[in-house]
Amino acid sequence: MNYPSETIANAVEQLSRFPGVGKKTALRLVLYLLRQNPEDVKRMSEAMNRLKTDVKYCEVCGNISDQPKCRICLSPRRDASVVCVVRDFQDIMAIENTGQYSGVYHVLGGVISPLEGIGPDEIRIAELIERVDKGEISEVLLALSANMEGDTTSFYIARKLETKPVKISAIARGISVGGELEYADEITLGRSIMQRIPYRSDSEF
């Protein structure tokens, strides 16, 4: 592409670093910015910079937070004896959006992945065990993705905690609500049969 000026070429180059944004999309974003007020562009770029300067992590659970402790850990309405183990803060957002969970969280910051060179010491497993050892936790709910890395990490954590006086649970796997049986993959369908639950005619989401 022949950009008319270095400033444009540089902005296209920089914005195309975003995931899923190619040169053409980046140029569209640049054209949008050119049409905005300087203050609006400044507000946008400052919001981006603040992500690296202002975002802190909760000293208890590792969730993203503006204060030393996150909103969830600080809330008196949350049951601090149940800890849900997740990979990232996005997983917390997803679970919070269900409105079905009232415990607290523990963010690992990743999952065990030998292929990517991530071992148990690279993620916040020691911190989880430390929290359990304080004796205030009665249940650890594993909520990692159902793939090889997630399963490995769940297995590793369960082994580490098996001698401790804490209940270990995992989120249910099965046919999604509203899902058609014939389109489910066989592993999911198999798991949902193996892990079948007592039928209750009044059970609702």
Add this chain to the structure above:
Amino acid sequence: MNYPSETIANAVEQLSRFPGVGKKTALRLVLYLLRQNPEDVKRMSEAMNRLKTDVKYCEVCGNISDQPKCRICLSPRRDASVVCVVRDFQDIMAIENTGQYSGVYHVLGGVISPLEGIGPDEIRIAELIERVDKGEISEVLLALSANMEGDTTSFYIARKLETKPVKISAIARGISVGGELEYADEITLGRSIMQRIPYRSDSEF
């Protein structure tokens, strides 16, 4: 959405101002930024800010430029007697990418659009006539989009220039190269028949 911190919520809000970027995509961009080095994020945000501080417009043609005159107007290899009239600098980029044009440009900065309240005085038509009046231009090539606003603007400019000693041309409309006749819309096909050209067996793109 329940964002874990104000900083995240604000960044999502700001990035979702980009055209075609919703809250979900903005969150993905935010997550990407969180994983980058502070310097990389800074480089990105500065490139955005510079769009409003460093981008200048060529004093001759109105193209975007880092210097007072743009690269094209400064080039000794361009034929300054042929002026191609375009709407925006993106159109210049598109034409330059063809490698088929060696004249110079005139950027209108918009097209006449009564619906949007844009009249002939809002765009750079007076500047074009001034350039023609200097007597150094032999041909004005109209290269505006083939829609109502573009056609209106071309018509207006042609009327303004008809008494001046300058040739007025327009880019050809017709079936696109490689295009199937049966899928062409009837207006395009009709125009390409009306404006037929002598056949040359050696004609190439």
